[in-house]
Amino acid sequence: MTLTLDIDKPSEKKPVVVQTIILAAGLALLVLAPLFFYPVFLMKLLCFALFACAFNLLLGYTGLLSFGHAAFFGGAAYFTAHAVKEWGLPPELGILVGVAGAAFLGAIIGFLAIRRQGIYFAMITLALAQMFYFFCLQAEFTKGEDGIQSVPRGHLFGFIDLSQSTNMYYFVLGVFIIGVAIIWRIIHSPFGMILKSIRENETRAVSLGYSVRNYKLAAFVMSAALTGLAGGIKALVFQFATLTDVSWQMSGEVILMTLLGGIGTLIGPLFGAGLVVTLQNYLATSEFPVTIITGLVFMVCVLLFRRGIVGEFYNSRLGRKLGFEHRH
Amino acid sequence: MIFGIPLQAFLGQLLIGLINGSFYALLSLGLAIIFGLLRVINFAHGAQYMLGAFFAWLLLSYFGIGYWPALIVAPLAVGLVGAIIERTMLRRLYSLDPLYGLLFTFGLALTIEGTFRYLYGASGQPYATPATLAGGTNLGFMFLPIYRGWVIAFSLVVCIGTWLVIEKTKLGSYLRAATENPILVQSFGINVPFLLTLTYALGAALAALAGVLAAPIYQVSPLMGSNIIIVVFAVVVVGGMGSIMGAIVTGYLLGVAEGLTKVFYPEASNIVIFVIMAIVLLIRPAGLFGRDV
Numbered sequence A: 001m002t003l004t005l006d007i008d009k010p011s012e013k014k015p016v017v018v019q020t021i022i023l024a025a026g027l028a029l030l031v032l033a034p035l036f037f038y039p040v041f042l043m044k045l046l047c048f049a050l051f052a053c054a055f056n057l058l059l060g061y062t063g064l065l066s067f068g069h070a071a072f073f074g075g076a077a078y079f080t081a082h083a084v085k086e087w088g089l090p091p092e093l094g095i096l097v098g099v100a101g102a103a104f105l106g107a108i109i110g111f112l113a114i115r116r117q118g119i120y121f122a123m124i125t126l127a128l129a130q131m132f133y134f135f136c137l138q139a140e141f142t143k144g145e146d147g148i149q150s151v152p153r154g155h156l157f158g159f160i161d162l163s164q165s166t167n168m169y170y171f172v173l174g175v176f177i178i179g180v181a182i183i184w185r186i187i188h189s190p191f192g193m194i195l196k197s198i199r200e201n202e203t204r205a206v207s208l209g210y211s212v213r214n215y216k217l218a219a220f221v222m223s224a225a226l227t228g229l230a231g232g233i234k235a236l237v238f239q240f241a242t243l244t245d246v247s248w249q250m251s252g253e254v255i256l257m258t259l260l261g262g263i264g265t266l267i268g269p270l271f272g273a274g275l276v277v278t279l280q281n282y283l284a285t286s287e288f289p290v291t292i293i294t295g296l297v298f299m300v301c302v303l304l305f306r307r308g309i310v311g312e313f314y315n316s317r318l319g320r321k322l323g324f325e326h327r328h
Numbered sequence B: 001m002i003f004g005i006p007l008q009a010f011l012g013q014l015l016i017g018l019i020n021g022s023f024y025a026l027l028s029l030g031l032a033i034i035f036g037l038l039r040v041i042n043f044a045h046g047a048q049y050m051l052g053a054f055f056a057w058l059l060l061s062y063f064g065i066g067y068w069p070a071l072i073v074a075p076l077a078v079g080l081v082g083a084i085i086e087r088t089m090l091r092r093l094y095s096l097d098p099l100y101g102l103l104f105t106f107g108l109a110l111t112i113e114g115t116f117r118y119l120y121g122a123s124g125q126p127y128a129t130p131a132t133l134a135g136g137t138n139l140g141f142m143f144l145p146i147y148r149g150w151v152i153a154f155s156l157v158v159c160i161g162t163w164l165v166i167e168k169t170k171l172g173s174y175l176r177a178a179t180e181n182p183i184l185v186q187s188f189g190i191n192v193p194f195l196l197t198l199t200y201a202l203g204a205a206l207a208a209l210a211g212v213l214a215a216p217i218y219q220v221s222p223l224m225g226s227n228i229i230i231v232v233f234a235v236v237v238v239g240g241m242g243s244i245m246g247a248i249v250t251g252y253l254l255g256v257a258e259g260l261t262k263v264f265y266p267e268a269s270n271i272v273i274f275v276i277m278a279i280v281l282l283i284r285p286a287g288l289f290g291r292d293v
Helices: A002-035 A039-062 A070-085 A091-113 A118-138 A165-187 A190-200 A202-207 A212-238 A248-261 A268-284 A290-304 A308-315 A317-321 B007-038 B045-063 B067-088 B098-120 B146-168 B170-180 B182-187 B192-214 B224-239 B244-264 B272-283
Strands: B136-138 B143-145
Touching: A002 A039, A002 A165, A039 A165, A039 A190, A039 A212, A039 A248, A039 A268, A070 A091, A070 A118, A070 A212, A070 A248, A091 A118, A091 A212, A091 B272, A118 A248, A118 B098, A118 B224, A118 B272, A165 A190, A165 A212, A190 A202, A190 A212, A202 A212, A248 A268, A248 A290, A248 A308, A248 B098, A268 A290, A268 A308, A290 B098, A308 A317, B007 B045, B007 B146, B007 B170, B007 B192, B007 B224, B007 B244, B045 B067, B045 B098, B045 B192, B045 B224, B067 B192, B098 B224, B136 B146, B143 B146, B146 B170, B146 B192, B146 B244, B170 B182, B170 B192, B182 B192, B192 B224, B224 B244, B224 B272, B244 B272
Parallel strands: none
Antiparallel strands: B136 B143
């Protein structure tokens, strides 16, 4: 007995060590990345990765497929751009305005959408986000088809010049890490457990006495707010906010990133976003439309590859050996 | 004059509303039929509508085949494509969460639209109104382009015909039974997998038929489908997908509501259907004709 215990113990500890090493290596890679890659490309990647992680909080951990997350992403980009450019707010406050705006939008859209379930939920979020798109098309402050151009990046906390791309990169990286840490904290809290129980069996969660509606709405608003964080930094990185970010294609893109990386895995969306953004950059110069590839990847993923890259890894022999959660 | 609006303008917008409503009704009808049996929300419905219009345009410009044959050939062709897609791919998703069906058909829509955009460009191609339906007639109180009258009448006939087929024929009773309990129906010796294929093909063909009807009114463009499908989703949420007649009636009603908004408050005409959807969700979440919660 004692012998087996002795064997068991180190093998239980080992995964934690390995996972810590992988995490540290990943962080080191992100810190050193600007030495090897074009910073704007990396910043775009991180923005979309955070966007996809925030989206995954809803799809992967609560089981709600929102087809309208572009409203929060693009909406926050508009709010931040407007706050920084027209009101002259510093970048950190500008981003907060974006986050607050996205959370507010999330509360409205979420309140309406959670009244229906499953497939209807997806259609309602899509329709309401489209309504927001038309609002942005006609509203004064969004500048219509032009969008809000030449948004100043400003000085972080008044003394870090964000117009330098290295500074900007580490700022974006910091925001990304904070965002992912918040998501990690949410899904590992008792609150996150309840969200998962709703995903697994909503009826049972109701019968256990949880007010599922409130939990869903809370998850929706949190996801929207974190999406707003991604949208806000995106507006500062690219220094503009346009209709592209609020269009339904953008909602589709974030679904693809999450699906490709692995629904319900914390870092899967990072890989999904990396692949999609790389693909877009690669195809940007060619005549060939990205949508054909995107559509095909969607179909292949749904038919053959529903766990996504990280999900498949977790489920592989190596992944299990390293002690990653076995998820569906 | 009605509410300070000239009668001509009022009736003109009412007519446009009825035309749009015809397309909403045809499309939401197809969506409801497919969803009823397959439990799949067919995101590719807009793309199939676009395919119908494009088939008609291709037939005319490459083979000189006119509107009337296209009205039959294009839906058949798109229905066939739909059947192949259902047999080879969509079928594998029935045992999964319905959301995967939505995601798959979304990818399908992107691929089809992207391909046509690549081949024919994003701008629209004009499609001439068939000679027999050209011109218009003066009704005394307004001028009615004959083709538009034809679209409203014909789509009404198709909608009611489809409803009759589903409610009154033997095939329809099989369909309805398979919607309620596919396993039981299968055990009676009815080929349910074939029914599923047929249903998807029928839904796709209805979308294509709407596309051919739309070709002379709107231009034939690769993007025509994605513009309309989101509105049709809202229509479906308002109507609830439990009832075929509900889908048809809601389609026409919301089309007219949109048209009338254009008269009284044009700025809101883009979003009025979404606003109505939000109000319905607040008051009657299951939808006007919905049975499920």
